Amino acid sequence: MRRLALVMVAAATAVTLASCSSPATDPGSGSAEGSEITDLQIIVPAEPGGGWDQTGRTMSETLTSEGLVDSAPVTNIGGAGGTVGLASLANEKDPHTLMVTGLVMVGAVETNAAQNRMEDTTPIARLTEEALVVVVPEDSKYETLEDLVDDIVENGQDVTITGGSAGGADHILAGLLLEEAGLSGSEIASSLNYIPNSGGGEAVNLILGNNAAAGISGIGEFVEHIDAGTMRALAVSSAEPAENLPDVPTIADEGYDITLTNWRGVLAPTDISDADRDALIEVVTELQESDAWTEQLETRGWADAFLTGDEFASFLDENVAEVTTTLKNIGLVD
Incomplete structure (x- = not known):
């Protein structure tokens, strides 16, 4: 009986030690496994009906229909070129949150002298350009x-x-x-x-x-x-005629040396963990690789412009600098 009790104590101790060292259950481990995304909220920083709203709702529909997440509700927070939504993202506590963004917001931050800036968020991915x-x-x-x-x-x-x-x-x-x-x-x-x-x-x-x-x-x-x-x-405004408007000339064809495409992507809240950032990048990558998303791009005439993580962050920094210069040149900001 004494030997049996010692064996049982040893076994229980081993289980306890194994449980404590498991990265899946250790909240401080920072593992991607511990940050698995089942429910994702999507912020659209505009009123219904525009390109950001279309992007957010298309993401939500595809993520859930493909079983990549259980739910992905969309919340519209419009105003000031997306900067009202950007301020909301800055105060968001749920790390499993994505906000639709794009070139429009880059300019709006400058023209509205917004307190919250895109560079202060966590860049996740550039998705499309149009x-x-x-x-x-x-x-x-x-x-x-x-x-x-x-x-x-x-x-x-x-x-x-x-x-x-x-x-x-x-x-x-x-x-x-x-x-x-x-x-x-x-x-x-x-x-x-x-x-x-x-x-x-x-x-x-x-x-x-x-x-x-x-x-x-x-x-x-x-x-x-x-x-x-x-x-x-x-x-x-594209370099070549658009596939869904093949008979419409480009601005360059009309005699104005301009090519401009509107990119769209997603940002996450500030100061989320590396594990949460990686989990968000993973789920967005799975979205981009799905046949359902490819079909949506073709249907809506969106070009794939996928870029994630640090590469997207570098692109964003460069885009902010370029747009700021353009806004000054055409007199929209001082």
């Missing part, structure tokens, strides 16, 4: 991009352009068109009557209601209206 398209209502007097730009140069504030948030990709493209037309930074600022919106749906309503002379946004936000004939596309 060309912009310049559109007009179906009965517009503008037949070409040159017609529109010439009218802005001649009549300035009388010509309204609408698109996404102030300082975002759409606003930048409008400024670059006027710069290519020969206006300086101060002249661009005084001539350009740009109506910003917090969501793509608002811009669509302004254009369809003939309350804006033209609109600029990602192709995915306007393509159904172009296909339906309620909008006419004047030009796309």
Whole structure:
């Protein structure tokens, strides 16, 4: 009996030691296994209907339908070019959180002098890039991009352009068109009557209601209206014609030396653990590698621009510097 008791004590001790040393159960181990993601929340820093919203909801649908996570609810936090959502991310305590971001937010941080910056978050991945398209209502007097730009140069504030948030990709493209037309930074600022919106749906309503002379946004936000004939596309901002708008000329073809694509990606909260960062990169990589995601890219006309972790962080730093210089050149920031 004494020998049997000693054996049982030794066995129990061994189990206890093994349990304490297991990385899966040690909260301080920092292992990826301990940070397995079953539920993921997605923040869309814009109102419903725009490209960020489409990206977030497409991610949610694909992640859950492919069984990569159990749930991925989407929360819209619109305002100020995404900087309201960025402030929310800065205060987020759940490490298994992703916020959709992109070129629009880079510009908005600068034009809004936002307290919270993208560089202070945890970059996870760049996912896609998309060309912009310049559109007009179906009965517009503008037949070409040159017609529109010439009218802005001649009549300035009388010509309204609408698109996404102030300082975002759409606003930048409008400024670059006027710069290519020969206006300086101060002249661009005084001539350009740009109506910003917090969501793509608002811009669509302004254009369809003939309350804006033209609109600029990602192709995915306007393509159904172009296909339906309620909008006419004047030009796309990619180097080559877009696959889903093959008959629409590029801005370069129209005589303006501009190529601009709008990238989108995801950020995580500040100061998350390495294990949580790696787990988020892993689940987003699995998303990108899925056939369902590839089908979504083809359907929506999004180009794959996948980049993760440190490479994405380096890209983001470079993009912030480039956009800041452009915004200064076209007079959108001092």
